[in-house]
Amino acid sequence: MATKRIYYNARAFTSALTDIKIDIYNSANTKVTDAQTLSELGSTGVYYYDFTTSSTGTFYCIIDSASEPQAKTYEFTVSATSTAGSAGQYCTTLEVCEFLGIVRKIPEWTESSSPTRETVGTGDDQVLVFYLDHNNVIAGTYTLYYGSAVTTTTTLSETTHFTIDKENGKITLTTTGRTLLSTNNIYAEYKYIENNLGLNDEIISDLIDNASKDLESQCNRVFTETAVSEELIDTNENIDEYFTLFRPVVSLTHLYTTQTEEGSTESYTEITDTADYDLDLRTGRITILEDTYKPITRRRGLKISYVHGSSTVPVDIRRACLYSVVLDLVAGRGGKDIVVGNKDLGLSIPFYQNMLDKIIHRYQVNPMFNS
Numbered sequence: 001m002a003t004k005r006i007y008y009n010a011r012a013f014t015s016a017l018t019d020i021k022i023d024i025y026n027s028a029n030t031k032v033t034d035a036q037t038l039s040e041l042g043s044t045g046v047y048y049y050d051f052t053t054s055s056t057g058t059f060y061c062i063i064d065s066a067s068e069p070q071a072k073t074y075e076f077t078v079s080a081t082s083t084a085g086s087a088g089q090y091c092t093t094l095e096v097c098e099f100l101g102i103v104r105k106i107p108e109w110t111e112s113s114s115p116t117r118e119t120v121g122t123g124d125d126q127v128l129v130f131y132l133d134h135n136n137v138i139a140g141t142y143t144l145y146y147g148s149a150v151t152t153t154t155t156l157s158e159t160t161h162f163t164i165d166k167e168n169g170k171i172t173l174t175t176t177g178r179t180l181l182s183t184n185n186i187y188a189e190y191k192y193i194e195n196n197l198g199l200n201d202e203i204i205s206d207l208i209d210n211a212s213k214d215l216e217s218q219c220n221r222v223f224t225e226t227a228v229s230e231e232l233i234d235t236n237e238n239i240d241e242y243f244t245l246f247r248p249v250v251s252l253t254h255l256y257t258t259q260t261e262e263g264s265t266e267s268y269t270e271i272t273d274t275a276d277y278d279l280d281l282r283t284g285r286i287t288i289l290e291d292t293y294k295p296i297t298r299r300r301g302l303k304i305s306y307v308h309g310s311s312t313v314p315v316d317i318r319r320a321c322l323y324s325v326v327l328d329l330v331a332g333r334g335g336k337d338i339v340v341g342n343k344d345l346g347l348s349i350p351f352y353q354n355m356l357d358k359i360i361h362r363y364q365v366n367p368m369f370n371s
């Protein structure tokens with residue numbers, strides 16, 4: 001499963017709207033999401049929808065509000081190689097396992113025979129628990145079906161019809177799933193980890209979490225779109241340029257300035273005309289162009305909200321995360337066995353460390369200070 005977050009700024013950044021809806025179509029012009037409601041980022045007037053799909057390809061969406069009409073259309077792509085793992089992860093368990101050469105799949109091609117889905121078991125209107133032939137199933141790679149024969153099946157939905165214990169290959173049907181299965185067969189397609197290193201999806205996912213956080217710390221930035229609801233900047237009447245704390249900036253949601261003295265009643269004015277300010281997305285530099293809006297010298301003279309990060313995780317960062325996880329594995333859990341089992345990997349460790357260092361250096365953002 002892959003999740004794509006789609007953003008929409010309301011007309012005049014109006015907050016607290018509950019009638020912003022999204023329709024999503026696939027490349028076959030079939031509607032796959034119908035009139036779903038968007039959620040708001042704090043009180044920013046920026047709204048979002050998390051689109052989750054097991055399909056890949058190009059999708060098209062239309063977003064609009066009935067009370068504040070401002071129709072917008074977007075095209076986006078979902079692919080197995082461009083979607084990271086869970087939120088905040090910059091590579092996937094599958095990518096790590098494929099890199100190490102420890103992935104096996106069902107159905108698996110066998111010479112002189114056709115690939116066949118695994119028959120997991122047969123329902124009897126009572127049994128809830130079934131086991132796959134293999135454990136250590138990899139997240140995002142499994143699909144379960146039911147039917148009277150492997151040639152006539154319907155997909156079962158996770159959570160609605162079943163839950164899965166990936167480490168043990170255990171399938172537990174819900175009451176709804178058991179009723180739906182009735183006396184039909186369950187069939188499965190999935191990928192699993194074949195190794196003697198004690199690795200499973202959860203362990204590798206934890207390593208990916210750590211590697212992703214390390215990359216963010218070393219580069220001083222994040223690589224997914226992240227909203228800042230309010231950032232306060234101290235101002236000086238003798239300068240015109242200020243910098244956001246996080247970079248690069250995807251979009252500026254609100255920009256407020258004030259000419260009132262500290263201690264008096266706070267009065268901020270929003271700058272909405274882009275002719276009155278300049279924004280450098282790469283550096284996060286905000287330049288006030290119109291004298292009327294230039295803040296005085298005081299604390300919190302500038303108040304901003306914005307989205308920073310990347311709309312898609314850069315390929316280099318995905319690769320860096322992968323290298324980091326593999327280096328952690330080699331240095332710690334089962335390191336010797338990994339190297340012995342893959343001599344080419346062992347010889348390449350210095351190369352991967354060098355590539356990781358280069359990528360980090362390329363994406364590092366130096367802190368910018370407002371004076």
